[in-house]
Amino acid sequence: MEREVYELAYKHALKNAVEHGGKASVGAVMGKVLVERPDLKEKAKEIIPVIKKAVEDVNALPLARQKEEMENYDYSSLRKREKKGLPELPNVRGKVVTRFSPEPGGYIHLGNLRSALVSYLYAEKYGGQFILRFEDTNPAKPKLPYYDAIREDLRAVGIEWDKEVIESDRMDIYYGYARKLIESGGGYVCTCSAEEMRRKRAEKEGCIHRNNAVEENLELWDSMLEGAFGEGEAVLRLKIDPSHPNPALRDPVLFRIVTSVPHPRTGYRYHVYPLYNFACAVEDGLGVTHVLRGKEHQANGKIQRVIQRILGLATPEYVHFGRINVEDKDSSVPMGKRYIRQALREGIIEGWGDVRVPTVRSLLNRGILPETLREFIEEIGPKKSDIHVDMEHIYGINRKKLDERAKRYFFVEEPVELIVEGAPEVEARLPYHPNHLDYGERVYRFREGEHRVYISKKDLPEPGEEVRLMSLYNIRVEETGETVKARYAGDELRGKKIQWVPVIADAIDAEVLHPSGRKMLGVIEWYAQELREGDIVQLERVCFARVRSNQGEKITFYWAHR
CATH class of the missing domain: 2.40.240.10 (Ribosomal Protein L25; Chain P)
Known part of the structure; x- marks a missing residue:
């Protein structure tokens, strides 16, 4: 080890000497050695004589020889990378409004945090507005504890929002836009069974109800709201193209009836609920200028644009980024809320903040600093390609911060x-x-x-x-x-x-x-x-x-x- 430390010290002594007229400083060289090899800090007393010897040998050389020997070493790793920050958003006109819209069906993980932080940082960058919006119109998914858990985790990493929206509070707004959709001829009520609907979609066959008159669709829609249909007996569909190459765009369902489970916030007050694409299209069309989300939503974006066009709503700029795949050799539970829920039900873990799960709460509990997570997310930004990240990379960022304070x-x-x-x-x-x-x-x-x-x-x-x-x-x-x-x-x-x-x-x-x-x-x-x-x-x-x-x-x- 002594020879290895000597070579490292000699390399840094050459650079320090050339920068200071031919004379290197033991203290400066010691600092550079410990930055490059933080594992040597606990051996600092032992390596001081070795570093002194390297500095003495370098200082004994003429300046010209020092410069010559510097050519034998690579100093590129010592150059600080320029912090580029986030790339510019496309088509910025006026005030920028972004949003993060989690479903309160669990605690947030790194993938969710990326969407939240990138959206927040862009609003901050442009002096705009950041909205936290809870997408909770599937009554079977949200649970009351998750609303506060998401708020707490966002605040813990330094995210504050200018406005909060809870979609289940805005059902009457969605009903109004649904009526407008029907009146424009862009939507129809379908009473086909789920099995029949799947078959017709697979065969690219149009539903018999898509040609119903507007008045008939409005009557059926009112009947849905009044409770004349049971769960699964009627849906509101978007009229696009039953033979579209993408099955997701073959007259997708926009509203369905749910009576089997009460909503955790509104109970049985409503029983006709909008699906993701309708509520999202309306909310984003009411003032959001830029939507930053995963590329798995690209097909949804096409549906949402159609809805916004028919309803006369604004269409935001959609920025889709790739997936983030985190490899953690330490964690015993895979990333993904379904795996965590299963581990919870089976009693394998104590909770969403358990040290064994890859949630943001768990990382914070373990001592991963909020500024580490922010730096990591800023580093990867909204890249379009999928990213494979080893947790060691995040640990490395955190280690540098903790090493100076712990x-x-x-x-x-x-x-x-x-x-x-x-x-x-x-x-x-x-x-x-x-x-x-x-x-x-x-x-x-x-x-x-x-x-x-x-x-x-x-x-x-x-x-x-x-x-x-x-x-x-x-x-x-x-x-x-x-x-x-x-x-x-x-x-x-x-x-x-x-x-x-x-x-x-x-x-x-x-x-x-x-x-x-x-x-x-x-x-x-x-x-x-x-x-x-x-x-x-x-x-x-x-x-x-x-x-x-x-x-x-x-x-x-x-x-x-x-």
Whole structure:
């Protein structure tokens, strides 16, 4: 490792020297090395002599030789990428109005968040208006807790809306536009059975009702509203083309009757409900200028344009982007609300914010910062192509942000007691953060003689092996078993490092909940008792983690990432 650090330091020393008249600074080079290799931060004291040697060697060279040797190294990765931001919206005329329109049938995931954030950021970019609209006209899908859950998650990532619309509050508006559609000859009431409708669509055969007179359709429509038909006995359809190449455009259904389930907000007040395309076409046509959504809605866009044209409503600019496919090797539940619902019903997970599911609530619970999610969404923007993203990419963004702010603590998984004989009196002073001494430090005092600490079972040395207890001293292991016995072996920096937790009174039990479903059980150092719910810390050499609860005798963490 020493040679690797030397080469890295030498590379940065050359660049720093050339930029400063031939003399490199140890501090500046150290900073560059730790930026490129953040894993070396815990070994900062050990690598300082190596970095000093590299700087001395570079400073001994003439400036011309330094410039010549720089040509042997690639510095392209050090150049900061220009932040491009979101591309311009098409056909901006006047005030920009965007919207995010979730169905309150679950918590939002990354795909939903992309649509919400992109829409919000464009409204912000143009000084426009952002609308939150709940699409809840299928009474079987929405549930009351999800309305507030969506609001909470949007606010948690910094999204505020200028206006909120709940579609189930606007049924009379939809009924008025349905009547207008019928009067214009653009819609008709169909009383075919569902089976017959499917058959005729498949055979590109027109429905016998599509040629009914406007007056007859209006009478049938009024009968639907008055309750003369039962569920499945009548629908309102859009008159387009029964032989259209796209089956979705063969006179699609716009309204249907639902009497088997009450709406969670309005109960049985209504029984004729608009389908997605009708309510969406009307709402978007009443002032939304730009709709940003997934390309799976392209066929819907064609239907909605027809509805808007017939009703004399405005047609917004539609910007369709590709799917986002997130690969997370840690998560044990796939992305998709149907998978999460199933896991909930089967008792596999505790809720939508469970660490094992890929929802926004879960990511926030784990310690993924709101600004990380925002940066990630801004980075991918409204690209038309499908995007395959490894969660490691998001973790990488988050890691850079947390690394500069998270306090450090020792956590030992599967603890084994270690007894060190012949140890001198020693005071271990452990900074909460290597770069922020103002954070303070943890201090542990050991008297001369026998010292007792916990180490992890996975770090258990072999008899005769010499290792270093991090920031403490070296030991030589003499005996292993349920208790490990060792002898003090000096203070020179050498050997494999392992972390430890002092055996002080009652050690604080800790568990880390991993997205795979595994629970990492162990002990955490005494100073962790100061942690509060929501604090994000680094469990050294283990992971970044967020405090779920601190019960005094036990602290539970959510695993964020390494």
